[in-house]
Amino acid sequence: MPELPKAYVAEEYEDAIAKTERLSGFYNPDQLPGSREKTFAVILPPPNATGTLHIGHAVMLAIQDVVVRFQRMRGKKSLWLPGTDHAAIATQVKVEKLLAQEEHKTRHDLGREAFLKRVDAFVEKSRATIRHQIEKMGCSIDWSREAFTLDEARNLAVRTCFKRMYDDRLIYRGHRVINWDPKGQTVISDDELVYEERQATLYTFHYGKDVPIPIATTRPETKVGDTAIAVHPKGRWKKYIGREYDVEFAGASLHLRVIGDEQIDETFGTGALGVTPAHSMVDAEMAQRHMLPMVQVIDEHAQMTDAAGELVRGMSVQDAREHIVAWLKENDLMLGEQEITQNVSTAERTGEVIEPLPKLQWFIDVNKEFAFSQSKHAPIRGLKNGKKVTLKRLLQHTVKSGQVGIIPDRFEATYFHWIDHLRDWCISRQLWYGHRIPVWYCVACGKGASEEAMKRCKEPIVSTENVTSCPHCGGAVKQDPDTLDTWFSAGLWTFSTLGWPDESALDLQTYHPTALLETGRDILFFWVARMILMSTYCLGEVPFRYAYLHGLVRDGQGRKMSKSLDNIIDPLDMIKAYGTDAVRLSLVIGSTPGNDLNLPKERIAGFRNFTNKLWNITRFVFMNVREVVRVDVSPKPVTAADRWILGRLAAVHASVTAKLEEPVFALSQAGEELRDFTWSDFADWYIEVAKGQLKDEHQMSSTEQILLYVSQTLLKLWHPFMPFVTQRLWQEVDEDGLLLVEAWPDALETKPDEAFSRVKDVVTMIRNLRATYRVPERTAVPVTLISAQCDFWKDMEPMIRTLVLVESLSVCDVAESGAQYAVASLGDTEVRVHLAGAIDVKAEIARLMSAWQDVEDYVKQQEKKLKNKAFVKAAPVEVVDGERRKLDEACAKRDAYRAQLDALT
RNA sequence: GGGUGUAUAGCUCAGUUGGUUAGAGCGCUGCGUUCACAUCGCAGAGGUCCGUGGUUCAAAUCCACGUACACCCACCA
Numbered sequence A: 001m002p003e004l005p006k007a008y009v010a011e012e013y014e015d016a017i018a019k020t021e022r023l024s025g026f027y028n029p030d031q032l033p034g035s036r037e038k039t040f041a042v043i044l045p046p047p048n049a050t051g052t053l054h055i056g057h058a059v060m061l062a063i064q065d066v067v068v069r070f071q072r073m074r075g076k077k078s079l080w081l082p083g084t085d086h087a088a089i090a091t092q093v094k095v096e097k098l099l100a101q102e103e104h105k106t107r108h109d110l111g112r113e114a115f116l117k118r119v120d121a122f123v124e125k126s127r128a129t130i131r132h133q134i135e136k137m138g139c140s141i142d143w144s145r146e147a148f149t150l151d152e153a154r155n156l157a158v159r160t161c162f163k164r165m166y167d168d169r170l171i172y173r174g175h176r177v178i179n180w181d182p183k184g185q186t187v188i189s190d191d192e193l194v195y196e197e198r199q200a201t202l203y204t205f206h207y208g209k210d211v212p213i214p215i216a217t218t219r220p221e222t223k224v225g226d227t228a229i230a231v232h233p234k235g236r237w238k239k240y241i242g243r244e245y246d247v248e249f250a251g252a253s254l255h256l257r258v259i260g261d262e263q264i265d266e267t268f269g270t271g272a273l274g275v276t277p278a279h280s281m282v283d284a285e286m287a288q289r290h291m292l293p294m295v296q297v298i299d300e301h302a303q304m305t306d307a308a309g310e311l312v313r314g315m316s317v318q319d320a321r322e323h324i325v326a327w328l329k330e331n332d333l334m335l336g337e338q339e340i341t342q343n344v345s346t347a348e349r350t351g352e353v354i355e356p357l358p359k360l361q362w363f364i365d366v367n368k369e370f371a372f373s374q375s376k377h378a379p380i381r382g383l384k385n386g387k388k389v390t391l392k393r394l395l396q397h398t399v400k401s402g403q404v405g406i407i408p409d410r411f412e413a414t415y416f417h418w419i420d421h422l423r424d425w426c427i428s429r430q431l432w433y434g435h436r437i438p439v440w441y442c443v444a445c446g447k448g449a450s451e452e453a454m455k456r457c458k459e460p461i462v463s464t465e466n467v468t469s470c471p472h473c474g475g476a477v478k479q480d481p482d483t484l485d486t487w488f489s490a491g492l493w494t495f496s497t498l499g500w501p502d503e504s505a506l507d508l509q510t511y512h513p514t515a516l517l518e519t520g521r522d523i524l525f526f527w528v529a530r531m532i533l534m535s536t537y538c539l540g541e542v543p544f545r546y547a548y549l550h551g552l553v554r555d556g557q558g559r560k561m562s563k564s565l566d567n568i569i570d571p572l573d574m575i576k577a578y579g580t581d582a583v584r585l586s587l588v589i590g591s592t593p594g595n596d597l598n599l600p601k602e603r604i605a606g607f608r609n610f611t612n613k614l615w616n617i618t619r620f621v622f623m624n625v626r627e628v629v630r631v632d633v634s635p636k637p638v639t640a641a642d643r644w645i646l647g648r649l650a651a652v653h654a655s656v657t658a659k660l661e662e663p664v665f666a667l668s669q670a671g672e673e674l675r676d677f678t679w680s681d682f683a684d685w686y687i688e689v690a691k692g693q694l695k696d697e698h699q700m701s702s703t704e705q706i707l708l709y710v711s712q713t714l715l716k717l718w719h720p721f722m723p724f725v726t727q728r729l730w731q732e733v734d735e736d737g738l739l740l741v742e743a744w745p746d747a748l749e750t751k752p753d754e755a756f757s758r759v760k761d762v763v764t765m766i767r768n769l770r771a772t773y774r775v776p777e778r779t780a781v782p783v784t785l786i787s788a789q790c791d792f793w794k795d796m797e798p799m800i801r802t803l804v805l806v807e808s809l810s811v812c813d814v815a816e817s818g819a820q821y822a823v824a825s826l827g828d829t830e831v832r833v834h835l836a837g838a839i840d841v842k843a844e845i846a847r848l849m850s851a852w853q854d855v856e857d858y859v860k861q862q863e864k865k866l867k868n869k870a871f872v873k874a875a876p877v878e879v880v881d882g883e884r885r886k887l888d889e890a891c892a893k894r895d896a897y898r899a900q901l902d903a904l905t
Numbered sequence B: 001g002g003g004u005g006u007a008u009a010g011c012u013c014a015g016u017u018g019g020u021u022a023g024a025g026c027g028c029u030g031c032g033u034u035c036a037c038a039u040c041g042c043a044g045a046g047g048u049c050c051g052u053g054g055u056u057c058a059a060a061u062c063c064a065c066g067u068a069c070a071c072c073c074a075c076c077a
Helices: A010-024 A055-073 A088-103 A112-136 A152-167 A220-225 A281-290 A317-330 A391-400 A410-420 A451-456 A486-491 A506-511 A521-538 A571-578 A580-588 A601-624 A640-661 A667-693 A700-718 A723-730 A755-772 A783-788 A798-813 A841-867 A869-874 A877-904
Strands: A039-043 A077-081 A171-181 A186-188 A193-205 A215-217 A228-231 A244-249 A252-260 A272-275 A334-347 A355-364 A405-407 A439-442 A477-479 A514-520 A544-550 A820-826 A829-835
Touching: A010 A112, A010 A571, A010 A580, A010 A723, A039 A055, A039 A506, A055 A077, A055 A514, A055 A544, A055 A571, A055 A580, A055 A640, A055 A667, A088 A112, A088 A486, A112 A571, A152 A171, A152 A486, A152 A521, A171 A281, A171 A334, A193 A317, A215 A220, A215 A272, A220 A252, A220 A317, A228 A281, A252 A281, A272 A281, A281 A355, A317 A334, A391 A410, A391 A521, A405 A410, A410 A521, A486 A521, A514 A521, A521 A544, A571 A580, A571 A601, A580 A601, A580 A667, A580 A723, A601 A667, A601 A700, A601 A723, A640 A667, A640 A700, A640 A755, A667 A700, A700 A723
Parallel strands: A039 A077, A039 A514, A228 A252, A405 A544, A514 A544
Antiparallel strands: A171 A186, A171 A355, A193 A215, A193 A334, A228 A272, A244 A252, A439 A477, A820 A829
């Protein structure tokens, strides 16, 4: 056997192991050995194709790989399917930025087709980087099924879904006030807004001398588009409700009706609101309620339209504001100016201030009823085929009925709250990069190919195939220039990756609904909700059984990682410095669902130390047995230590298995338990004892078997967490074997054994005494002290007794003059030990007194507790028994201290 | 304005359904190390479990109120 180096250097093995695993083909569940009936599927949340993976992705990958590897070892067809997201707006903005930087060009300079080629090239490069990073993380992911949200197969899924929704009248085209991003020149959804707090001036003024109600606004320039004044129906202006005014306002002729609306906050501003239906969401809704006309005064480039009137026509929004403020002052209409802070909505990707505008867009109606189409092989409970439902109700039902679990469950409340306030989903985007909307307009029927003509077209052609001519008149057609919101295709992800729209696809039948979705808690609405929506609609199935949401990764001080703080942790750097296994452990252990994880580098270093510990434990075992062989069944224990370690292993195995199996994955605790067992139990105790047992010819064989068995079982249990170091070590057991497909150990039957635990207590006690009395190594610890606290010397096996003696009595050969002697009987041997001369009797008495007093207090407390009738009556029997046992233990301890005190005085 | 989360050792965090004398890692202090491992071992110090009140035989754990921090949603005329 080639000798293992003293330290584990991750870098030397990882790439080769990853390659061997990948080439084995076992990442593909169809190629797994044995007959496997149960399946377990996880679809990777596709990283954006815009760049590289950050530490947040690493958390996601680590957690998923642990679960996927575990389930594979459990004998399931375990599928983990990778992919990337085209991330329409993010990618387009990024490529445009690069284009501007490198060539000083805009996308319009290139034209749609050439620009898209650029984007494709950029994305291909990015995807390669992402693939590389996923591999570095040690992910056992099935590359043969890799998908991309914008590839051919996914495009067909998108078109199919679009058409079905259109035919069900869930998708419609409508003129609505939407969030317009003047910089990105596109509409964006409510969820893509980011609110920024800014200083603004609140102007209070009258529209004209004849209008009695003053209003307040931070956006005077929009007031040229006002069509009403809204007041509270019970407020101070109520007597004006119903009156109408015609005013000349800053070069525009306004016709204003006073309306009463409950939405008005009497306490804000003047208690009256100038209603601008075209440029405010709230106003638009109010306008709809009161049948008010809508006047668009701002265009797509944030410039004033002709309808804005003489004074400001053609100006930018900023200029218009200044002009109108000046006009108000000139005409003596301004009542006051006030500095306030307000939240401005900006576009998440471009950072530009959003301009609400009325636009013709495509929407998904979340409140419209349609006939539910139930799945045959995984139907949703509580719904019948053909039942009238709405998308909103589907979203609510699946989670409320527990068919989709959100972990941690407190996010369910947030989810329902979001649904309650959900408005129709605007799915069209004026971007070039993305799924082109599968809608065509007939040039002849629509009377022209201009954008205006398309808008007029009442009966667009919706098709999953490319349309080249009008089915009615055979004339030329033109496709809708818009693309779809990136989350539309992302919503289909769990099934578009498995072969849908081919409903008979084997993968779809086998792996859908998937078992688990693991993702960041920040995209609950963006994505998780939309997958539930799409899957229930398209398939009549839930997309996954559980959504596990992890938190954000922050730096060691709990700050968000950002470029400006220069505290970004690049997973690849960490892998290089500490090894993949350590990085994975640091991300899995200590992270709880939904909570943010602070990650100081020292943490990762700590886990690097642990990988090395595991390495050396195994190395010790392999170097100290006569032959390294596989040991799969629990060997017969001979000594107390043997029984103890096997019992502990059985307990840890059971607990870890349960924690990995549970739907509420307690990965963190499972990992911690394993680490404690590995380090504190196996390495610190059993191996130390084994060193002695290996020298005993009666115990040698069994000890070797147990060392091999425990270490090999540990490698298996650790493998999901640390695929690399475990695999490297496993090669020493089975040169060509892959832990990847080793069977997870069966439940172990060994019963727990307490005898050795007591030995541990004795040794610990001796160490404590040694420290307390500052007794140097190789000098005696008074056996009186030991035996006073230890009543089971006789039960100890010779070997263990030896161990204890080595700890305490290595001394027998030391004889110092003037020392006091103590006699203790150990089994049938009488041992004479001297008291170390260093004991300060006074201090010792004080210490014992204080210790005795503490225990005595506790005993009194405990006695009182047990005398309490209410306690005995109310507490469960085992609790009372437990308390009684505690009392007994405390009494024994108290008596022991008393005896020691008596001996000294 | 509405909601959620967090608050436990110097730091980062565990702590299952209330039930031993509240734990781990890192850091710190002391001692040790040619015998698997200094990426090591042994020991130690370090806690008003944010505060106040309540429920209970019993509260870090449940309830109420308060404080601080983080986040989400809505609004911002």
